[in-house]
Amino acid sequence: AQSVTQLDSHVSVSEGTPVLLRCNYSSSYSPSLFWYVQHPNKGLQLLLKYTSAATLVKGINGFEAEFKKSETSFHLTKPSAHMSDAAEYFCVVSDGIGNNRKLIWGLGTSLAVNP
Amino acid sequence: GAGVSQSPSNKVTEKGKDVELRCDPISGHTALYWYRQSLGQGLEFLIYFQGNSAPDKSGLPSDRFSAERTGGSVSTLTIQRTQQEDSAVYLCASRLNTDTQYFGPGTRLTVL
Numbered sequence: 001a002q003s004v005t006q007l008d009s010h011v012s013v014s015e016g017t018p019v020l021l022r023c024n025y026s027s028s029y030s031p032s033l034f035w036y037v038q039h040p041n042k043g044l045q046l047l048l049k050y051t052s053a054a055t056l057v058k059g060i061n062g063f064e065a066e067f068k069k070s071e072t073s074f075h076l077t078k079p080s081a082h083m084s085d086a087a088e089y090f091c092v093v094s095d096g097i098g099n100n101r102k103l104i105w106g107l108g109t110s111l112a113v114n115p
Numbered sequence: 116g117a118g119v120s121q122s123p124s125n126k127v128t129e130k131g132k133d134v135e136l137r138c139d140p141i142s143g144h145t146a147l148y149w150y151r152q153s154l155g156q157g158l159e160f161l162i163y164f165q166g167n168s169a170p171d172k173s174g175l176p177s178d179r180f181s182a183e184r185t186g187g188s189v190s191t192l193t194i195q196r197t198q199q200e201d202s203a204v205y206l207c208a209s210r211l212n213t214d215t216q217y218f219g220p221g222t223r224l225t226v227l
Contacts, residue, residue, distance in 0.1 A: 032214040043119075044206065044218040051214065090157060094214045102148065102171065103216060105157035 002027050002093045006106035014114050019063075019078040021109045023091030026072060032094035033074045034103070035065055039087045047089075050074065061085070086113045117141065119219035121207050127225045128197055136192040136222045140209030147190050148216060149182055150206045158206065164190060197226045 007022040025031060035047040048059025055067040061084075065076045074091060091106040120139045128134050140147050149161040160174040164184045175181070179197075184190040194201055204223050208216035 034214075036218075043220040044208075046215060046217070049215060102160050102163055103158070104160075107157040 002031065002104045004091050004093050004104055004106040006089075006091050006109050008109050009107065010110045010112070012112040012114060013081045015083055016080050019076070019081045019085065019111065021076040021089050021091075021111065023065075023074045023076065023106060024072055025074060025091070025093045027093060033065075033067060034092040034094070035059065035063070035074075035076050036090045036092060037087050038090065038108075044090070047076070081111075081113045083113050083115065086111055119207055119209050119217055121205075121219040121222050123222060124220065125223045125225075127227065129227050130199060131196055133193065133195045134197055134224065136194075136205050136224070138190045138192070138207030138209075138219060140188065140190070140207070141211075141217055142188075144209035144211050144217075145187065146210040146216075147184060148208045148210070149190070149192050150208065152204045152206060152221070154203075161192070161205075194224075197224075199226045202226045 003026045005024045013019055030052050033050040036044045037047050038044050047063050048057045048065055050057045050067045058064045063078045065074050067074050088108045088110050090108050092103045119141055122137045145166055147164040150158040151161055152158050162169055162175055162182050163171040166187050167184050179195045182192045202225050204221040206221045207219045210216045
């Protein structure tokens with residue numbers, strides 16, 4: 001069965017410093033992996049996704065993630081945090097094949113950005 | 116609009132009442148999902164529709180929960196005899212042919 005573990009429930013960084021949000025997954029076959037962001041009182045927005053093409057995936061707002069099969073990781077990074085990055089971030093793996101797919105969600109990492 | 120919409124955005128109800136939550140997916144998206152997000156938690160899968168049929172209802176927490184989809188478009192999630200533990204944000208998502216799901220803004224349900 002697929003599962004996702006976000007290693008940190010809360011991360012706090014200073015504006016302008018790098019961001020690292022950690023995610024490990026388990027999967028019995030080649031997974032699709034996603035990062036979603038949820039700003040306060042806003043809907044979920046797709047940041048980026050990995051679907052077995054390039055292992056380094058670039059997303060919106062300067063975020064990127066690297067798929068490392070040997071480490072079963074899909075950590076999210078950004079070189080320089082902005083205040084507007086403060087939000088909840090979810091690492092997600094797609095379960096199932098064909099049309100019968102559902103997303104398995106991590107519990108989320110709350111990112112705080114300090115001035 | 117081009118995105119997934121949900122209504123109402125907020126719903127406050129009394130314990131024991133029934134509620135209906137509505138989801139309008141992106142036009143043409145054949146797959147539709149309902150999730151529940153409790154305070155401080157990740158998303159909990161409830162039910163998945165492909166067209167009008169629901170091949171996966173495994174996430175519905177009890178028989179008080181049901182959902183239907185008509186015309187391959189709008190879906191309604193119904194919770195009967197609401198309980199306080201049903202309080203959560205209910206999210207709808209739709210998908211076409213890829214893995215990517217597009218989410219609506221959610222309905223915040225509060226059961227008093």
